Amino acid sequence: EDKVVQSPLSLVVHEGDTVTLNCSYEVTNFRSLLWYKQEKKAPTFLFMLTSSGIEKKSGRLSSILDKKELSSILNITATQTGDSAIYLCAVRVGGGTSYGKLTFGQGTILTVHP
């Protein structure tokens, strides 16, 4: 059974801190790893990673995949209260372009205090 595990499950920091969220996976036929941010509504897409060692960056957020270690990290620098959310990691598995099945981790709840 495909498995995606995130850590920590929850994290409380103060504005300005840097945080690192972890995602590890055990799946068959890995295709890509995705990060989502979920506030009080639907998940919104952050990053998609397919190749090891190539950092994706968007503002204060960055992410990198390590296929050897079957893991990924999501970094947020200079955190702001608006970063408070659930961060979801998902792994896409399957073969062929018609497959899009995502297996999600349980999420990391990030709370940023002013």
Added chain:
Amino acid sequence: DAGVIQSPRHEVTEMGQEVTLRCKPISGHNSLFWYRQTMMRGLELLIYFNNNVPIDDSGMPEDRFSAKMPNASFSTLKIQPSEPRDSAVYFCASSPRDSTDTQYFGPGTRLTVL
């Protein structure tokens, strides 16, 4: 551009009643996914369609759940009869042809079964 549209946004019903959730994917997207999210189990994939055909329904909890996609612009998820443990937020998501592996989520339907 309109995103994924779901209706209703909130549904409150009594145990034993039939519930139908509706989804309109983003125009041009050829994959559609139904998810359920609860505090206990997180985000779970229920079923996904590719080109209107169900590809994987292994996540559908039991026979009370059924999903259809009669055309490229409409899908339904039906629960009959509903039970209190079905209370959750149900998300629909779609992804484009030659997918970049990203799925675009609708706002969700919050279902409460009394």
